[in-house]
Amino acid sequence: MDVKAYMTQLGQQARAASRQMAKANTGVKNAALIAIAEAIEAQREALTAANQIDLDNGRNNGLEPAMLDRLELTPARIDTMIEGLQQVAALPDPVGEISDMNYRPSGIQVGKMRVPLGVIGIIYESRPNVTVEAASLCLKSGNATILRGGSESINSNQAIARCIAQGLEQAGLPHSAVQVVETTDRAAVGELITMPAYVDVIVPRGGKGLIERISNDARVPVIKHLDGICHVYIDAEADPQKAIDIAINAKTHRYGVCNAMETLLVHSAVADLILPKLAQLYAEKGVELRGCEQTRAIIDCVSATEADWQTEYLAPILAIRVVDDLDAAIDHINQYSSQHTESIITENYTLARRFLAEVDSSSVMVNASTRFADGFEYGLGAEIGISTDKIHARGPVGLEGLTSQKYIVLGDGQIRV
């Protein structure tokens, strides 16, 4: 197979389909989403059978249990895929929204119209349900999509692709609006990320290694999410109960997620009061603590090294540092944060306002758990990822992040003088 020719063909088809998708009205796009949901419901057995092939191959190839778990399409996960499609159908359509129309002295009226990005390339690892999630968000936002899933889920992804094609066709949309790459050849990824004529943006979903590789090699813009080294700062004027509730929730609600707290900063004035209680609660949950010297003078824990401040544990481990004021907390965050999500716990108005303004992360919070940094919790309906980039979209990326705004100008014959 000539991978370059094949990917070029997918790209050309996607570009052509993107023009149709940009014109498709909300009703048609919603009908396609519902038809895809119905096709998945009708083809549960075929999906499960295809997934079983992937699972068998995975076991034979010695895939780790965690990978096999992510690969599996359980009945509950198929239900979730169907519900997700229905939810995306129910979301408002961002495309075509006109805003800020103002008259200028020349007599022209200038404003902005929200438009799809065009063709979105999605590169992901083993979870086959990403195929439906990503396709549905791109479809609703009027984009064409090229999906490249992990090679270990190829049969599952192809089966899902057939459901998507059926739903698109039923709604009268071009089936190349959503294309799943059929080859497992790794060269396909290299082509996909270097076709600026056919692909407008790449969204990689997966581990930091994958995302760094793609960002380095891409010749099209990448909406990327690297790591989540999130901080909670307990200020001297924190409400102790809020501080404890949030510090426990942000670390222990789920360990393997990007919005979990990895480093806790505590003001020296309240460290004696707060840290012993927290240490006891963390111990009950089996969280290993690694503290700075001041922390270790108060509670019993191992010594934190420079590496700890830079680590996204994704595990029941927490680094703790005692700081002397807000500036020291912000300095620590600016130095070590991955600019994902940080929260201050305080009752002090001025410090809360400074933290919001001065912390340069995609989500900055006051008196709330970092675990809220999520498209559903923010009301975006769904998310294609959480961007730690600074341009285009920061934080959870929903339908709006898959669009941009062009200028529109209404005149009645104006010329420039």
Place this chain on the structure above:
Amino acid sequence: MDVKAYMTQLGQQARAASRQMAKANTGVKNAALIAIAEAIEAQREALTAANQIDLDNGRNNGLEPAMLDRLELTPARIDTMIEGLQQVAALPDPVGEISDMNYRPSGIQVGKMRVPLGVIGIIYESRPNVTVEAASLCLKSGNATILRGGSESINSNQAIARCIAQGLEQAGLPHSAVQVVETTDRAAVGELITMPAYVDVIVPRGGKGLIERISNDARVPVIKHLDGICHVYIDAEADPQKAIDIAINAKTHRYGVCNAMETLLVHSAVADLILPKLAQLYAEKGVELRGCEQTRAIIDCVSATEADWQTEYLAPILAIRVVDDLDAAIDHINQYSSQHTESIITENYTLARRFLAEVDSSSVMVNASTRFADGFEYGLGAEIGISTDKIHARGPVGLEGLTSQKYIVLGDGQIRV
């Protein structure tokens, strides 16, 4: 000189300064802009003397007259620089704007805050006034800047840099908030565009060759403007006078600008009526016409080749094509446009609405000259460039395009359940 070490140092200083700039309030930033204007006014003689060195070197090195013209800091251009600074000081500050604060079912309140991008690298060619224009927009939007001008304007740029440093210092802002690269070594550009730790976005200003090179080699996002192959489509239901006024203005108001029309599309039903009048007016202005076969059946002109549809002439040359309907016009535009600016001339509501929705360019107009695609005309106050990219910012990029939005979350102790 160790260029890598030098550029790394500039980057580190810029990153540190960007934190100060992000905190600087509107009054302080405006005071710096005014102080820079005053420093330029006070140092007119020094600026002119430094510029004279560049002009002499340029002449000795055989620079073309057009390049020498762009390089020259005339008294009028110094006036314009001073006025530009005063205008940017008068613009609203985009930083800190909070929008869309909504309560979520969990009780948290979620919205967005507009924030600077951080460090912006500007790469430009000979015009030294860009140094002040770019620096003032980055300063007002709370960013630190590293400016790399053309080597032929190094003395002028250094003299301007001294005025900027003086103004920053006077306002109490770090002078490394605006740094002008002091070496003319080309390796400095290579370093600047591959320091993602220190530079958040690159804005290249110059010819297409420069911008393509930078886009290819950059490892940080680039806000870029490639070419402007702009179209005007005269529909069957166009008001003939508006059509003629706009077609003449869009082509002949200025030839060397990116928002000039390069291809005129005319509906076949009105070609007989419109083209002879236009041909006469263009002939009076010395515009060479290159037409499709249908055009040549109506007016006398040379034959347009495939290359003509793909060319940004930046000259008194116009390609003309007769089309049979709106779909054919949109197909032509989608195939050949550089997605800069297109305008339809029509009195038909439905066709105007379709053109606005379906043409995928950064500015789409109805009954207005493409020459309006400009930051000043759109009311942005000033522009750092016109983006033909699809993500982050499309069209004229003003202060807002030099910022992005982070999420802010206000809670009173909420945890994720």
